[in-house]
Amino acid sequence: MHERKSKGSKKKVCEDDDEYQPSMDDNLLSSSSEDDNDDLEEVTRMAPGRRSKNVTPSTSVPEMRILVASNQPPQCTRSELPYPEPSSIAQPDQLESPQTIGSSVGSVPSARRNVRGATRGKGTERLVRQLGHAISVPIPSSSGAPEGEHATSLANEIGKEIRTSAPVRNCGWDNIDAGIREAIITRVRTKSDKAKVSRSKLPYNHISGSRSFAAAMLLIExxxxxxxxxxxxxxxxxxNEFEISIEVLGRRPGYLKGYGIHLRGSSSTRLKAQLQVGFYANTCPQAEFIVRSEVQRALSGNAGLGAGLVRMHFHDCFVRGCDGSVLIDSTSSNTAEKDSPINNPSLRGFEVIDNAKTRLEAACSGVVSCADILAFAARDSVAWTGGFRYQVPAGRRDGRVSLSSDTFTNLPGPSLGVSQLTQSFANKGLTQDEMVTLSGAHTLGRSHCTSFSNRLYSFNSTVSQDPTLDPTYAAFLKRQCPQGSNDTSLVVPMDPGSPTRFDASYYNNIIANRGLFTSDQSLGSDSGTSSQVRANAFNGGLWKSKFSQAMVKMGKIGVLTGSDGEIRKNCRVIN
Known part of the structure; x- marks a missing residue:
């Protein structure tokens, strides 16, 4: 028996008294009593959906009661073990399942380790007070595990009690009988093996930090x-996406949750920070509206131009950075990027940028750069075709150099494999996941037959047709691109089902072996990227959100800011 004083009164806690019933407020998952020094707390695993008092636990959701002596008693010794001597310990096959066990444990915390004090459980208590009722945590009999947004709170509460009271903590693992230790190890290993098998079947990476997986998925939603x-x-x-992150995930000084971004970074980070949402709010407040209206007018007449503008922004950023150099015309002494065989005749939509620039020069001359116009137009094209409208940080300035030769070493080709694609994107500061995400832009638009005809007629010295290509899809492509044709204008849609809709069908096509380019199909066959392909196909909304973030990051590659570069008056010609 231990005696402890609390607020002037004396309580006796009898650990071996079967008839002792502590008072409790069963309207709490963790006691909401204002007396933080109470000797006992009772944590009850509540039945799903039950919030009223006098809860009767369901047969499928057993009640678990844990009595906790919360003050500092003497350290337990071998002669005072709070569990039976080895001769009376049940063998492993006699142990009750942890799912059905109901126990009352009175024990004492060890003095050997520093333990955080009375603040434990305060978060749960605050939540209960805010809600005004008990926290309902469903525990389905099928899984035997807590579910829902408060599952983590229950797990934390149980963990607190175990760390405070469990004999293993008090007296050390080595003092536990070998039979009990072996039973615990067996259970943990069995559960771990089952979890490993289950995770291998998931179409996404099972990573959520300290949160439970269910809680992480709820935040993503x-x-x-x-x-x-x-x-x-x-x-x-x-x-913008950063403001959304702060609202949903909360604030942390100097850090942006969900993005892994430290807001006080290196000099290169501060340079990128010169790009800002609303950059033209004072100097040309109608800038983004003018660009959006021109994009909408163009796509209303030809929806395929949306793909062209997105691709143009990508090709601009990967060559010399996002400086609008892809818009510059060739001269008698120089072949510009836009006339490289990689870009011509595939890039289109230049007239949309020209029209927007003409209107902007009339409204606010010499203010809005061509590089920013292109970034805005790509965003508006994504939104118009069905993607998310995201905020575009602006403040880019225009470059003065455009060389066709730069495209060959910087733009990834349609025949590359995953390792080559990953390296190409890494050279620009983008991750493999961002590479897979941005590749989804191939859900829009069309391709010339010359970009993939080798997969149909001259794949290698052994077979003429790529064996990974779905036969039905291959037959369709051959009808559109006949062998031996010299017509360079022949094109096929990248996504035959919805070539003008920004959706995740690109990833479904890859899973069905209907990726048009070798670079597309390789994403589905490589072990490092196939799970991302399946995840994006499974959750199109999540992919669209990731795409928006990746586009913002891509739009910061190699930007010119401050006094670097220029603001072109005509996007086709340097000043």
Whole structure:
């Protein structure tokens, strides 16, 4: 028996008294009593959906009671073990399942380790007070595990009690009987093996930090929903992706949650920070509206131009950075990027940029750069075709150099494999996941037959047709691109089902072996990227959100800011 004083009163806790019943407020998952020094707390695993008092546990959701002596008793010794001597310990095959066991454990914390004090459990108590009722945590009999947004709170509460009271903590693992240790190890290994098998079947990476997987997926869903909400046309001042992150995930000084971004970084980070959302708010407030209206007018007449503008922005950023150099015309002494065989005749939509620039020069001459116009136009094309409307940080200045030769060493080709693609994107500061995400832009637009005809007629010295290509799809492509044709204008849609809709069908096509380019199909066959392909196909909304983030990051590659570069008056000609 231990005696402890609490607020002037004396309580006796009898660990071996079967008839002792502590008072409790069963309207809490963790006691919400204002007396933080109470000797006992009772943590009850509540039945799913039950919030009222006098809860009767379901047969499928057993009640677990843990009595906790919360003050500092003497350190236990071998003669005072709070569990039976080895001769009376049940053997492993006699142990009850942890799913059905109901126990009352009175024990004492060890003095050998520093333990955080009375603040433990305060978060749960605050949450209960805010809600005004018990925290309901469903525990389905099928899984035997807590589920829902408060599952982590229950797990933390149970963990606190175990760390405070469990005999293993008090007296050391080595003092536990060998039979008990072996039973625990066997259970953990069995559960781990089952979890490993289950995770191998998931179409996504099972990584969520300290949060439970269910809690992490709930946060992702909230981020996606908030992004969709902010992308609606009626939202006049939409939040950018960083503001959405702060609202959903919360603030942390000097750090942006969900992005792994430290806000106080290196000099290169500060340079990129010169790009900012609303950069033209004072100097040309109608800038983004003018670009958007020109994009909408162009795509209303030819929806395929959306793909052209997105691709143009990508090709601009990968060659000399996002400086608008892809827009410059060739001269008698120089072949510019746009006339490289890689870009001509595939790039299109230059007239949309020209029209926007003409209107902007009339409204605010010499203010808005061509590089920013292209970044805005790519964003507006994504939004118009069905993607999320995201905020574009602006402040880029225009480059003065455009060389056709630069395209050959910087732009990834359609025949590259995953390792080559990964390296190409890494050279620009983009990850493999961002490479897979941005490749989804191939859900829009078309391709000339010359970019993939080798997969149909001259794959290698052994077979003429790529064996990874779906036979039905190959037959369709051969009808569109006949062998021996000299017509360089022949094109096929990148995504035959929805060539003008920004959706995740690109990834479904890869899974079905209907990726048009070798570079596309390789994403589905490589062990490092196939899980991302399946995840994007499974959750199109999440992919669209990731695509928006990747486009913002790509739009910061090699930018010119401050006094570097220039603001072209005509996007086709340097000043």
């Amino acid at each position: 909230r981020l996606v929903n908030k992004t969709i909400e902010q992308s609606q046309p009626e939202v006049t001042s939409p939040m």
